[in-house]
Amino acid sequence: MYKINGSIWIEGERGAFIGSGRVVLLENIKKSGSISEAAKSMKMSYRQAWELIDSMNKQSQKPLVEKTSGGAGGGGTIVTKEGERVIKLFKELQNNFRKFNETQSKKLTF
Amino acid sequence: MYKINGSIWIEGERGAFIGSGRVVLLENIKKSGSISEAAKSMKMSYRQAWELIDSMNKQSQKPLVEKTSGGAGGGGTIVTKEGERVIKLFKELQNNFRKFNETQSKKLTF
Numbered sequence: 001m002y003k004i005n006g007s008i009w010i011e012g013e014r015g016a017f018i019g020s021g022r023v024v025l026l027e028n029i030k031k032s033g034s035i036s037e038a039a040k041s042m043k044m045s046y047r048q049a050w051e052l053i054d055s056m057n058k059q060s061q062k063p064l065v066e067k068t069s070g071g072a073g074g075g076g077t078i079v080t081k082e083g084e085r086v087i088k089l090f091k092e093l094q095n096n097f098r099k100f101n102e103t104q105s106k107k108l109t110f
Numbered sequence: 111m112y113k114i115n116g117s118i119w120i121e122g123e124r125g126a127f128i129g130s131g132r133v134v135l136l137e138n139i140k141k142s143g144s145i146s147e148a149a150k151s152m153k154m155s156y157r158q159a160w161e162l163i164d165s166m167n168k169q170s171q172k173p174l175v176e177k178t179s180g181g182a183g184g185g186g187t188i189v190t191k192e193g194e195r196v197i198k199l200f201k202e203l204q205n206n207f208r209k210f211n212e213t214q215s216k217k218l219t220f
Contacts, residue, residue: 001122001123002120002121002122002127003120003121004118004119004120004121004203005118005119005120005121006116006117006118006119006207007116007117008114008115008116008211009114009115009116010112010113010114010115010218011112011113011114011115012111012112013111017112060220061220082220085220086220089218089219089220093114093214093217096210096214097116097210097214100206100207100210101118104203104206104207107203108120108199109199110170110171110192110195110196110199
């Protein structure tokens, strides 16, 4: 029994913009409010995580992730409304891709 | 301007069956009639090429590639009818995937 699988991502003029790893990073930042916590949970260095965030923020008209300073917790990192929108959009895309793969898999005749 | 890009492949129960690299290998074997020529043109070792062919042949009910022996040329390697069918099927899949990506790219609102 064969099935179709694949990987999908969004590119800008400067290369990769959003892919599944970057979306997981955004979700982990949202959960933890911290880049270093998010990086740790993905076995990634802080620097790697920061570079991915920087790449996304620079390619987007509005930032997807922002540092907050001060307040009771002494500041942290948040996913902006634009970031939330990008997460949602990418998940819809992944869902459509899954459906595409299922439909195409039915056409396989070997 | 953003666009969607991706990669797609066909999996069997034992993992990867057909992907774009494997299809290029089949096409190169068809062109040259030789595994070693095909491998060389892809900067791949003979062993790597042979392992890919072996993996495809073992996962398919009918072999995709066969060695021929004797004849004027002293034998060589051919892509079978089933191999031709798989090449065609995968190219159609890639074409549908390209269309899917174009349609989905139009939905991007950032």
